[in-house]
Amino acid sequence: MANVCEICGKGELSGFNVSHSHLKTKRRWKPNIQRVKALVNGEIKKINVCTRCLRSNKVARAV
Template identity: 85%
Template sequence: MANVCEICGKGERSGFNVSHSNLKTKRTWKPNIQRVKAVVNGEIKRINTCTRCLRSGKVQRAI
């Protein structure tokens, strides 16, 4: 599954773990992507969307 939201475009971010001694190692943060049935342009489709878009009502879930 792609780690990108089809609604807002939120995707994987990269950065560093920083230890107490200030050593840095690369790491990534992944969004909470859910595959849901949603109403898109009047028809039911499966889309990948982040939980922020689901919670805020940007996605109308199909029943």
């Protein structure tokens, strides 16, 4: 599953773990993506949506 929200486009971010001695190693932050059934153009589809979009009602969940 792709780590991209189909509503807002939120995806992975990259950066560094920084130790006490200031050594840096690469790391990634992944968004909380859920696969949900939603109404899209009047039909029910499964889409990948971040929890921020679910919580702010940008997605009409199908029952």
